[in-house]
Structures are given as structure tokens and as C-alpha cells.
Amino acid sequence: MSFKQFWNSLPKILVGAQFHEFVTHVVKAHRQNKPFIWMMGAHPIKCGLNPIIIDLMEKGVITALATNGAGAIHDVELAYWGQTSEDVTANLQNGSFGMVKETAEIINETISLARKKNLGYGEALGQRISQDLPPYCHLSLLAKGYQLNLPVTVHVGLGTDIMHQHPNADGAAIGELSLRDFRILAQIVTQLGGKISTDLPNSTDSNHGGIVANVGSCVILPEVFLKALTVARNLGYEVTHFYTANFDMLPHYRPRVNVVQRPTMAGGKGYNFTGHHEIMIPLLAAAIIETLEELATNHK
Numbered sequence: 170m171s172f173k174q175f176w177n178s179l180p181k182i183l184v185g186a187q188f189h190e191f192v193t194h195v196v197k198a199h200r201q202n203k204p205f206i207w208m209m210g211a212h213p214i215k216c217g218l219n220p221i222i223i224d225l226m227e228k229g230v231i232t233a234l235a236t237n238g239a240g241a242i243h244d245v246e247l248a249y250w251g252q253t254s255e256d257v258t259a260n261l262q263n264g265s266f267g268m269v270k271e272t273a274e275i276i277n278e279t280i281s282l283a284r285k286k287n288l289g290y291g292e293a294l295g296q297r298i299s300q301d302l303p304p305y306c307h308l309s310l311l312a313k314g315y316q317l318n319l320p321v322t323v324h325v326g327l328g329t330d331i332m333h334q335h336p337n338a339d340g341a342a343i344g345e346l347s348l349r350d351f352r353i354l355a356q357i358v359t360q361l362g363g364k365i366s367t368d369l370p371n372s373t374d375s376n377h378g379g380i381v382a383n384v385g386s387c388v389i390l391p392e393v394f395l396k397a398l399t400v401a402r403n404l405g406y407e408v409t410h411f412y413t414a415n416f417d418m419l420p421h422y423r424p425r426v427n428v429v430q431r432p433t434m435a436g437g438k439g440y441n442f443t444g445h446h447e448i449m450i451p452l453l454a455a456a457i458i459e460t461l462e463e464l465a466t467n468h469k
Contacts, residue, residue, distance in 0.1 A: 190438075190440075191412065192456045195412075198379050204360050205230055205382070206394075207231045210239065210240060210384070210386035210387070210390065211236070211240045212446060213450060214310070216447040218450050219247065219308050219309070219310055221454045222234075224454065225457070234319070235350075235354055235390060237324055238326065239329070241276065245298065245309070247309065248303050249298075268334065268335075273331070273332055273335040280293060281337070281342045283342070284346065289349040290346035290347050294311045295316075295321055298312040320353055323347060324354075324390065327343065351397065358408060362406065362407050363376045363379070363411055364410055378437050380411065383428045384416045384417070387421035387424055409436040410436035411437045412438055413428050413438075414439070416449050417443065418446070
């Protein structure tokens, strides 16, 4: 059968129904030019999902991407050398874990220089990769975001990344650029809100809310998002009636509470999908693209 037939054949019960429902919200948000914030840890990059995520960026489905420090590291290594990761268990024994010279030179030097240029963490690295044009630049989320003028923000916890082990790590620059990225994300969050029509109480089409997906970040991104949402609401923006989803291999407290439950209590809905990224994310992307193409065909 075709993918469309397969997608339509999934049972419309329990999570099967919720998955269809979430894709419908993504498509409606896209058609109304609402933000789709894609938050992710490093694991989806290591699973080889960058080409699929980049395709969604190029199609205008994902409008902003947020990752942690590890996500930036793996993306940079993928861009320059076409591979990433190391044997942590083996290298930890002799103290060589994370001590590779080239990765630290590229990232730490770029961040230090960018402090004076008023750039954010993600923008600085995206610009550097785009200028260097390494062999696998086309696989970089950071570079693609820079080239598309699509915000890619990096949210760093000092001491959590191998970059911080190196003598050229500049804590002031890392903190300042990551804080700039937090403020960029908070500004994007202000645009998430939708509003249900009072004339049509059961309608979600009148002003559809935006989308937030958290993929594989069980601590940093859920916490960052909750604070960004607080800032947006504190400034008076009515950020309600939007839709969130958490995708991960195991259920965790912070994604469930800080992404799925708390943010949508004033309107909208949160979803939780448990499964391996290398299966769930290609399925999600194909479902979104197939649905958009079907709608485009029907409206010709």
C-alpha cells in the first residue's frame, strides 16, 4: 500500500487517534502561519534524523528549532566530519573522553568571537559552518537554520558539555550567547497563542494556535520552555490554545509536566508519544507532508 493508505489504516483509537489528531493540528497551524517550535536533545542527531528535520525546515513546517549544548556539538561534528559520538565508557577510563581538539576549537573560538558581534549561540555556529562549507554542511541543522533565516537557539547548561572541559572555554561568552538565545525563544513563544471562536465554540480553525514538539530532551528544553512561556505571559501576551507533544523513548517527569500538561491548561492540548526517534520522527514527518500535499491537491 502507499504511505497514505498505511497512514489512514492506523487504528483511530488511543494513541493512534491522538497521533492523527496532533498531525491535524500541525497542518492547521502551518496553513495559518503559526510557529512550530521543534525542541530536541542530541539523540535525534545521532540517530541520523537531520535530513528529515531539515526537510521540514525547508518546507516551512518547522519555523524555529531549539537544542541543548550537546545537540550543537553533534551537529557541528556531523557537518565537518560526517560522523559524531565516541565510546564514552572506554575513553572515560583514561581521561580522553571529550578531549578532541578540533571540535573544541571550532565551537569555543566561534562563541568567544561572536560575543562582540551580538550574535546568539545558534546563529554564530550556523554562520561559521555556512562560511567554512565543510564536506557535510548540508547535514547541519545550525547551518540550514542560518541559511533559511530560521531561528536555531542553543540552551547550554555550564559543565554539561565536553566543550567546557577545554582551556579555551569562555564561560562569559557561553552564558551571554545562550541567554540571548533564551530571549529569542521567549519572543517566538509570544506568537504561539490561538483563540477559539466564540461564535463557533467547538471550532479550532478560527485562530489556530502554534505547535511545540519536544523530542528527546528530558530536562533542559522542558525547563527552558517553561521559563520562556512564563516570560511571554508575564509581558502580557495571551499565549493559550496552542498544542504540544513530547516524543521520547521513555516517559519522563519534566517533559510530561512542563511540555504536555502545565502549558496547555489554559487552552489547547498536550500529547505524549513514546517510541524510538528513528521510527517515530520519520513517521511524523511523512504524515505531515502527506497530509499537506493532499490538501494542496484538493484545493487546486
